[in-house]
Amino acid sequence: MTVWAIAMFRDEADVAPFVVRHMLDEGCYVLVADNMSTDGTRQILDQIAASEPRLIVVDDLEVGYYQDRKMTALGQQAAEWGATWIVPFDADEWWYSPVGRLADVLTVDVPADVLKAFGWDHRPHQTDDQTDRNPFTRMRWREPDTQKFPCVAYRPHPDAWLHMGNHDIDRSGRRVAGLLEYRHFGFRSFEQMRRKVRQGKQAYDATDLPYLHGTHWREMGAMSDAELSAEWERLSTRTLVYDPCPR
Numbered sequence: 001m002t003v004w005a006i007a008m009f010r011d012e013a014d015v016a017p018f019v020v021r022h023m024l025d026e027g028c029y030v031l032v033a034d035n036m037s038t039d040g041t042r043q044i045l046d047q048i049a050a051s052e053p054r055l056i057v058v059d060d061l062e063v064g065y066y067q068d069r070k071m072t073a074l075g076q077q078a079a080e081w082g083a084t085w086i087v088p089f090d091a092d093e094w095w096y097s098p099v100g101r102l103a104d105v106l107t108v109d110v111p112a113d114v115l116k117a118f119g120w121d122h123r124p125h126q127t128d129d130q131t132d133r134n135p136f137t138r139m140r141w142r143e144p145d146t147q148k149f150p151c152v153a154y155r156p157h158p159d160a161w162l163h164m165g166n167h168d169i170d171r172s173g174r175r176v177a178g179l180l181e182y183r184h185f186g187f188r189s190f191e192q193m194r195r196k197v198r199q200g201k202q203a204y205d206a207t208d209l210p211y212l213h214g215t216h217w218r219e220m221g222a223m224s225d226a227e228l229s230a231e232w233e234r235l236s237t238r239t240l241v242y243d244p245c246p247r
Contacts (some may be wrong), residue, residue: 003028003103004078005087005095008060008070008201009045010035012091014188016044017135019091024054026096027103028087031074033060033061063196065203071162079156084108087153087180088166093119094183096246105179106153113173115153117180118146122245124188124236128198135188137247141240142183153180164213183245197221197228 005028009016023030034042034057042057049055060070075086085106089095095117097105106115125141132138149167154160161170187193201221204214211218223231 001084001103001107002082003085003087004031004081005029005089005102005107006031006071006074006078006084007089007091008033008035008067008074009037009041009091010203011037011039011195013037013044014133014192015091015135015185016041017048018136019089019094020048020055022054022094022136023087023089023102026101027186029054029056029077029078029081029083031056031058033058033070033074034240035060036063042086049056062136063203064206065091065200066207066209067166068162068164071166072160075154075156075160075162079161083112083156085155088092088151088162089165089182090184091137092185092188093151094185094245095180096182097180098246100181102180110176111174111181113155113157113177114169114171114175116150116152116177117179118150118173119182119184120146120243121184121186123238123240125240126236135185136245139188140242140244142243144239144241148186150177152184187232187235190229192227194225194231197223214220 005023009032020030025060032045045057071088078086099105113139120140120142122142128138151166152169154169157171197220200217204217
């Protein structure tokens with residue numbers, strides 16, 4: 001059994017080393033497409049790959065955020081390299097299973113072809129230890145409820161096509177929930193949030209996708225610094241649940 005984790009990165013230097021090493025520790029092969037990062041992300045990935053043959057880094061030189069097509073292509077490449085399960089993830093997502101390492105859990109005995117994973121959004125909190133460089137250990141408070149839509153992992157199939165956000169997949173077969181979970185660390189500082197939403201708007205604006213695709217990114221990316229500051233304050237003062245990320 002070979003589990004491949006696939007992802008697209010752009011300017012994720014603060015999380016890249018931690019999430020990649022986590023996926024490697026989970027027993028996965030990792031395939032990352034770097035989308036012209038300028039903050040040192042590519043150098044971090046190349047440094048890890050120099051001593052870890054299970055990490056493969058490729059270039060994504062297209063600004064437009066055609067995530068479904070790009071992630072589907074990465075999944076097809078992983079399938080050609082022998083993947084028996086594929087776990088699409090974002091750089092700011094910490095995937096795990098409550099019952100063991102991903103590579104040990106995703107076996108031939110899993111009674112499904114698609115696994116639905118629900119995730120919790122972690123938020124900044126006034127008790128966060130700002131000396132901790134690792135956001136996955138620093139940000140210990142999360143939203144009370146899971147995200148509305150799950151993400152998916154899947155067995156390779158010639159007709160498999162991932163949806164935007166990795167929230168679903170066109171693929172026949174049995175679907176099961178509960179075996180995988182993830183934590184999401186989307187906004188980790190005000191500066192990071194401001195950069196991310198504006199890059200997100202730029203990436204969606206560079207596509208021919210309908211406005212309804214990426215509305216959240218387009219609208220937040222158009223906010224002024226003052227409006228974004230108010231949004232950051234709102235996120236930082238929400239009622240949260242103390243629940244550190246599983247290690």
